[in-house]
């Protein structure tokens with residue numbers, strides 16, 4: 001069998017190919033393709049979002065492949081049309097946003113994905129960002145290293161908040177939001193959750209309360225975003241929603257830049273409306289040189305790092321290799337994103 005391992009600098013082609021060889025044995029031809037990373041600014045929500053590399057690159061590398069394993073490669077209608085032998089695309093992402101699922105189904109190609117493979121890493125990182133922002137860990141460190149010892153941080157009106165006893169609002173209760181909840185509850189925080197699709201009983205069993213978004217925003221001193229970016233969630237938090245937050249609230253976004261309207265943020269921070277902002281994701285990645293939040297107080301910014309742990313990369317490669325193994329043995333795939341494809345097969 002011919003297999004394409006299309007990786008990037010995070011989940012490398014070598015890591016993917018090694019896992020596939022270990023799963024399938026050595027009798028198969030595994031081609032390796034390296035895609036650029038970091039990705040270009042993300043495209044609009046559509047059929048294929050957040051892909052990396054070009055269709056031409058993928059078409060050339062596929063060359064007769066029956067299986068492709070990847071994180072970011074674009075699988076568009078054109079790619080499926082040019083690869084008639086392709087039967088399985090296994091994507092090691094939380095959602096196969098780089099695959100046109102309709103075109104895959106039409107072409108009879110099964111698509112699998114990897115829900116939760118980086119949820120532990122992203123949840124730990126989000127909690128780290130929440131703590132760093134609440135207690136000014138990152139900004140005070142940067143100030144001290146640049147020569148400023150700020151005694152006023154001890155003053156009552158400048159001092160940070162403890163997590164214990166503080167109300168934290170989590171927007172989105174999926175693989176990451178639910179993990180963040182459990183950690184925050186263990187710290188003694190009161191956790192509010194807004195997610196129109198969440199199971200109330202599951203939220204309550206985790207020690208949190210399911211509420212409407214506006215209620216969450218009105219009552220949370222800290223708000224952390226954990227929803228997926230869809231047509232429905234784009235700019236879920238805009239100026240009108242920011243205005244609902246208590247004065248001096250902390251806002252954390254480790255999910256997707258598109259969830260948040262970035263335009264009102266500089267003024268909200270300068271005026272103290274927002275007490276701190278912690279970001280791992282941006283409306284444009286990387287943010288431009290003249291980024292409006294670069295010289296604004298109380299901003300923490302990391303380069304889209306939340307999901308990037310060693311375990312995530314290893315787990316990702318193992319998950320797609322296991323799906324390739326199931327396909328090769330004729331077994332049921334574990335996480336099929338386009339079940340309709342089964343109806344199209346003889």
Ligand SMILES: NC(=O)c1ccc[n+]([C@@H]2O[C@H](COP(=O)([O-])OP(=O)(O)OC[C@H]3O[C@@H](n4cnc5c(N)ncnc54)[C@H](O)[C@@H]3O)[C@@H](O)[C@H]2O)c1
Nearest residue numbers: 094122172173174175176195197226227228254255306307
């Ligand atoms: N920064 C990083 O490195 C990094 C890493 C992994 C994931 N992420 C991002 O984190 C986010 C969460 O990932 P996940 O794996 O938990 O996703 P998930 O699919 O498991 O959960 C997303 C949740 O969002 C909820 N949701 C949908 N519409 C909503 C709405 N209108 N309001 C509130 N909630 C809504 C869904 O019901 C679901 O529970 C995603 O945006 C993902 O892309 C970022």
Ligand SMILES: O=C(O)[C@H](O)COP(=O)(O)O
Nearest residue numbers: 092093094095304307308
């Ligand atoms: O780090 C990320 O944000 C990802 O690499 C992709 O996340 P996703 O797999 O949930 O799309």
